[in-house]
Amino acid sequence: MDHRLRGGVGAPVIAPSYPLNKLLTAVARQHVSRDALGEEELAGHPLSPEESAALLAGDIDALYRLGANPYLIRRVFRGRFRI
Numbered sequence: 001m002d003h004r005l006r007g008g009v010g011a012p013v014i015a016p017s018y019p020l021n022k023l024l025t026a027v028a029r030q031h032v033s034r035d036a037l038g039e040e041e042l043a044g045h046p047l048s049p050e051e052s053a054a055l056l057a058g059d060i061d062a063l064y065r066l067g068a069n070p071y072l073i074r075r076v077f078r079g080r081f082r083i
Contacts, residue, residue, distance in 0.1 A: 017067035024072035
């Protein structure tokens, strides 16, 4: 699949965020569903202000736009998805 078509023809490519995905991987390994993350979980991670705000709010749409891996979003915030 051509990821340039993500969201429509000619849509900009969303660059993955390594610090964001690294944090989500660590949280996903705890095998606990979250609605949002706390300040203490974000401490020590070089996140942008937008990434921090999205994690604190549990804003899955913003996390996706900021470059979070959709699989990791689903693993961490799985309680917010209907099956």
